Amino acid sequence: MPDMNDWIIPDWPAPSHVKSIFTTRYGGVSNGPNGTYASLNLGAHVNDRPSDVAYNRALLCKHLPGEPRWLKQVHGALPVWIDNSDGLLEGDAALSHQQETVCVIQVADCLPIFLCDTAGIVVGVIHAGWRGLAAGIIEKSVSKMRAGHSNREIMAWLGPAIGPEHFEVGEEVRTIFLDHDQASEPAFSAQHNRPGNKWLANIFLLARQRLAKANVTEVYGGGICTFSDPTRFFSYRRDGETGRMAALIWLEKQ
Numbered sequence: 001m002p003d004m005n006d007w008i009i010p011d012w013p014a015p016s017h018v019k020s021i022f023t024t025r026y027g028g029v030s031n032g033p034n035g036t037y038a039s040l041n042l043g044a045h046v047n048d049r050p051s052d053v054a055y056n057r058a059l060l061c062k063h064l065p066g067e068p069r070w071l072k073q074v075h076g077a078l079p080v081w082i083d084n085s086d087g088l089l090e091g092d093a094a095l096s097h098q099q100e101t102v103c104v105i106q107v108a109d110c111l112p113i114f115l116c117d118t119a120g121i122v123v124g125v126i127h128a129g130w131r132g133l134a135a136g137i138i139e140k141s142v143s144k145m146r147a148g149h150s151n152r153e154i155m156a157w158l159g160p161a162i163g164p165e166h167f168e169v170g171e172e173v174r175t176i177f178l179d180h181d182q183a184s185e186p187a188f189s190a191q192h193n194r195p196g197n198k199w200l201a202n203i204f205l206l207a208r209q210r211l212a213k214a215n216v217t218e219v220y221g222g223g224i225c226t227f228s229d230p231t232r233f234f235s236y237r238r239d240g241e242t243g244r245m246a247a248l249i250w251l252e253k254q
Contacts, residue, residue, distance in 0.1 A: 002027025002040060002059055010157040012220040015120030017252040021063065022112060022159045023245045024232045028056040030243060041234070041243025043106050044070075048243065060246065068104035068248055069094060073127050075110075077135035079144050092132050093141040095124035102250040108234040109167075109226050111203050112159035112247035113138065113211075115145065117152045118218075123249045130169065133206055134176045142214040155218035156211055159247055162237055163225030164189070164202035171197040177206065184209055 006026035014020070028040030030052040037048040042060065044053045061067060069082035072090040079093035083101055094103035105112060105127040113126040122145050126137055146152045168191065177184040187205040191198040204222035211219050226233035226245075234242040 002063070004063060008160065008224075010114055010159070010221060012114075012155060012157040013218075014116050014155065014157075015118070017254055018116045018120050018123055018249065019252050020114050020123075020125075020157070020247075020249040022247050023060065025234060025243070025245075026232070028052070028059060030056060032241075032243075036239070036241050037243040040245075042246045043108075043244030046243060047241065064102050064248065065100035065250060065253065066102055068102040068246070069096075070104060070106075071127075073106065075127075075129050075131045077132050077137040077140055079124065079126070079137065079141040081144070092128075092137055093124055093126040095122065095141065095144055096250065097122040099251045099253045102248055104246050104248045106244040106246055107159075107161070107226075108236045108242050108244050109162040109238075111161035111207055113207060114157040114159065114221075114247065114249050115141065115154055115216075116249070117145065117154050119152075120251065122152075123251055125247050125249045127247075128203070128207060130173055130201065130203065130206075133203070133210060134173075134180065136210075138207065138210040138216075139214045142211075142216060153218070154214075154216045155220070156216050157220045158204055158207055158222035160224035160226050160233060160245075161203050162227045162235065163223070164200055164204070166225065166227040166237065167201045167203055168194070168198050169201045171199065173201065174199050181209065181213070 008022040030037035080091035110129040
């Protein structure tokens with residue numbers, strides 16, 4: 001059974017009944033060629049053995065109040081309410097205001113963004129790659145969480161993702177962000193020794209800028225790099241074929 005000490009618990013001043021977890025590679029039964037999926041791979045869409053993924057998910061559930069509501073993630077900008085949902089929902093952010101309803105997204109370099117309001121009424125978690133960030137996944141998620149409550153104070157915690165020393169993107173990606181907001185320029189560093197106008201992108205800074213635009217001023221975390229720590233984290237950019245970690249958040253029953 002996985003040890004919670006091997007996982008990451010967000011360090012943020014969320015209300016005490018808001019619970020959140022970010023899993024690592026530790027604690028599962030998966031392996032694969034050369035340890036590709038070792039060991040707590042939670043992604044059912046990769047080439048891992050389905051029985052191993054199912055077992056890993058069952059191990060994870062022992063630490064949760066119920067089965068997580070897994071999404072079909074598409075690198076888009078659709079946040080979905082998972083309360084009372086049936087079947088596999090498509091989206092890249094899961095939101096809930098029901099107790100013991102577990103929001104979850106999967107990542108292996110993309111940025112997981114945990115969200116809750118300061119009163120602990122609503123929670124959410126975002127799968128934020130550059131496409132989702134550029135398409136407004138943060139703004140759309142925060143807007144949904146504030147629907148009918150425009151003054152609701154939202155806080156965020158940025159989980160592990162590919163760091164700015166390793167997240168190489170093309171000129172077209174930089175242009176998309178700068179066309180939206182010139183203030184995003186500091187998030188890109190030129191790679192002069194690389195052909196083809198390559199840039200290193202700081203996904204943590206890009207997310208902080210988008211959160212600020214959405215009037216989310218309490219932002220914690222950021223800076224833990226998945227690419228540079230193969231012992232703890234899966235990384236698609238580093239390994240290509242790899243497993244997935246999970247970011248989970250829920251409201252504890254009061």
